[in-house]
Amino acid sequence: MKNNKSRIITVSMLLIGVLFLSAGILRGENIIIFEKAINICLECIGIG
Amino acid sequence: MAKNGNDKSRHIIQFIWTLITNAYLIGFIRGKIYQGKIKNICVPGLNCYSCPGAAASCPIGALQAVIGSYEYKFSFYIAGFFIIIGTLMGRFVCGYLCPFGLFQDILNKIPLKIKINTFRFDRALRYLKYIVLIVFVVIMPLLITDIIGQGFPWFCKIICPAGTLEGGLPLVILNDSLKSAVGLLYGWKCFILILLIVFSVIIYRPFCKYVCPLGAIYSLFNPISVFKYQIDKDKCVECKKCASVCKMGCNPTVNPNSLECIRCGKCKSVCPKDAIECVSFNKRKTN
Incomplete structure (x- = not known):
């Protein structure tokens, strides 16, 4: 019973993760990340 | 070794x-x-x-x-x-x-x-x-x-x-x-x-x-992740070798899925009874 509950939680979490990820892509969040990542991040390297 | x-x-x-x-x-x-x-x-x-x-x-x-x-x-x-x-x-x-x-x-x-x-x-x-x-x-x-x-x-x-x-x-x-x-x-x-x-x-x-x-x-995901550690209580002799070897300060016999465990496997490899197992989801145990 405990094992089944644990499996349900794990599978539900994976489904939520996929839904969130898809929602993020639909909103174009990956574009923001891409634009940040292809330019040198001055804050990250300690200059900006 | x-x-x-x-x-x-x-x-x-x-x-x-x-x-x-x-x-x-x-x-x-x-x-x-x-x-x-x-x-x-x-x-x-x-x-x-x-x-x-x-x-x-x-x-x-x-x-x-x-x-x-x-x-x-x-x-x-x-x-x-x-x-x-x-x-x-x-x-x-x-x-x-x-x-x-x-x-x-x-x-x-x-x-x-x-x-x-x-x-x-x-x-x-x-x-x-x-x-x-x-x-x-x-x-x-x-x-x-x-x-x-x-x-x-x-x-x-x-x-x-x-x-x-x-x-x-x-x-x-x-x-x-x-x-x-x-x-x-x-x-x-x-x-x-x-x-x-x-x-x-x-x-x-x-x-x-x-x-x-x-x-x-x-x-935060360690306790519910697909990849987990599990202690076989029938095999464990409470020698505490796993806890003493853990550099992250975990005690697998108390909590094999501690928030601090980075799954390095040191505890698993020192266990003389192979009591620590890697499991995908929780294995059903028989008593």
């Missing part, structure tokens, strides 16, 4: 993964970063996207980029990424798939008489990484914004030693224009990196234990 063998194979996996995630090696010669489409996706570990070799994005940098943008104040993309990776692996990522974890592992192998396993405020300091996550990765990029509503990646800006090591040092060495822009902030970040290097020689993975916001996120 088994312990060394386990450590060696783990380091090989860590090294190969570091190479894969930093496969744009020509960047280290040109002093430029990769600008291809793969940067749309994140790597599971802490790997600065301004590292000349980085082939993909850092999830902590990406999270701050989205919530610090004027368009969105919550990132479904990164939240989904953390939920999927965390649910599948938990802090296995820290033990096997983090380049900065490998860096600290190597530093801790430097033979030195002073090696500290634990100290008075060790346990209390473990909570610091959750504070770093909430304050520097979430609240500050959300609330401290410029005139058009854009926040800064405060964790990257004033703390992250991975960014200094992987991005700051090689880019400043290879670019004269960046070299001329170096100032106080760069000095501060180099100081943090030096401090971390010194502490890493003495203490095992100080950044992962006390500071890393990514480890803080994945730690």
Whole structure:
């Protein structure tokens, strides 16, 4: 019973993760990340 | 013997993964970063996207980029990424798939008489990484914004030693224009990196234990992740060898899925009765 509950939680979490990820892509969040990542991040390297 | 063998194979996996995630090696010669489409996706570990070799994005940098943008104040993309990776692996990522974890592992192998396993405020300091996550990765990029509503990646800006090591040092060495822009902030970040290097020689993975916001996120998934440890109580003789060998300060017999466990497998390899098992989902046990 405990094992089944644990499996349900794990599978539900994976489904939520996929839904969130898809929602993020639909909103174009990956574009923001891409634009940040292809330019040198001055804050990250300690200059900006 | 088994312990060394386990450590060696783990380091090989860590090294190969570091190479894969930093496969744009020509960047280290040109002093430029990769600008291809793969940067749309994140790597599971802490790997600065301004590292000349980085082939993909850092999830902590990406999270701050989205919530610090004027368009969105919550990132479904990164939240989904953390939920999927965390649910599948938990802090296995820290033990096997983090380049900065490998860096600290190597530093801790430097033979030195002073090696500290634990100290008075060790346990209390473990909570610091959750504070770093909430304050520097979430609240500050959300609330401290410029005139058009854009926040800064405060964790990257004033703390992250991975960014200094992987991005700051090689880019400043290879670019004269960046070299001329170096100032106080760069000095501060180099100081943090030096401090971390010194502490890493003495203490095992100080950044992962006390500071890393990514480890803080994945730690929350350890109890529910697909990849887990399980103790066979019938086999366990309570010899406590597993607890004494754990450099993260875990006791697998009390909690095999502790928030601090990075799944390095040391406990598993020293167990004389093979009582610690890796399981995918919880195995049904018979009494």
